[in-house]
Amino acid sequence: MTASTPALPLPGDLTPAQDLERMIRVNHAGEYGAKRIYEGQLAFLRPNSPLRAKIEHMAAQEQEHLTAFEQELVARRIRPTALFPLWHVAGFALGAATALMGDKAAMACTIAVEEVIDQHYAEQSARLDAAEAPLKEKIEKFRAEELEHRDTGVAHGGREAVGYPVLEAAIKTGSRLAIWLAQRV
Numbered sequence: 272m273t274a275s276t277p278a279l280p281l282p283g284d285l286t287p288a289q290d291l292e293r294m295i296r297v298n299h300a301g302e303y304g305a306k307r308i309y310e311g312q313l314a315f316l317r318p319n320s321p322l323r324a325k326i327e328h329m330a331a332q333e334q335e336h337l338t339a340f341e342q343e344l345v346a347r348r349i350r351p352t353a354l355f356p357l358w359h360v361a362g363f364a365l366g367a368a369t370a371l372m373g374d375k376a377a378m379a380c381t382i383a384v385e386e387v388i389d390q391h392y393a394e395q396s397a398r399l400d401a402a403e404a405p406l407k408e409k410i411e412k413f414r415a416e417e418l419e420h421r422d423t424g425v426a427h428g429g430r431e432a433v434g435y436p437v438l439e440a441a442i443k444t445g446s447r448l449a450i451w452l453a454q455r456v
């Protein structure tokens with residue numbers, strides 16, 4: 272055991288290097304999925320929706336997050352997820368479907384997705400030690416921005432969407448499944 276041993280146990284029997292690889296891969300995939308969700312929402316939002324500027328702002332932040340993890344992938348020579356086409360289609364479809372259901376459903380989607388990402392980043396951050404301080408800082412910065420996105424969703428009535436509990440449960444389950452998959456494939 273050394274000073275750099277992570278404080279928390281690793282999932283499964285991963286080495287610290289494998290754990291890091293998975294973290295970067297899943298974060299890259301997840302940020303891509305988030306970007307696609309907001310693109311799908313922007314494509315199908317009512318033309319005069321007051322949410323457009325908010326969603327454009329969130330999409331721009333997802334692009335920044337995505338670029339950061341793209342750089343990590345390249346710098347560390349980690350392969351991206353093989354499920355890119357799935358994220359491309361599923362992310363966009365989720366955004367499109369929720370926007371078509373209405374502004375509040377679109378915001379319900381934001382709340383559900385961002386809460387899962389918040390939890391995911393919090394768990395990662397807790398596993399990163401001083402040797403990975405710059406990565407940890409990035410993850411914490413992004414986590415704070417994901418929570419702002421969640422708050423935007425709440426402020427714009429996401430929790431008042433028709434069928435919110437069902438929508439929330441379905442989207443959270445889907446998001447967790449996507450995370451599980453992207454860590455492995």
Ligand SMILES: [Fe+2]
Nearest residue numbers: 302305333336
């Ligand atoms: Fe993000």
Ligand SMILES: [Fe+2]
Nearest residue numbers: 305385417420
């Ligand atoms: Fe976000």
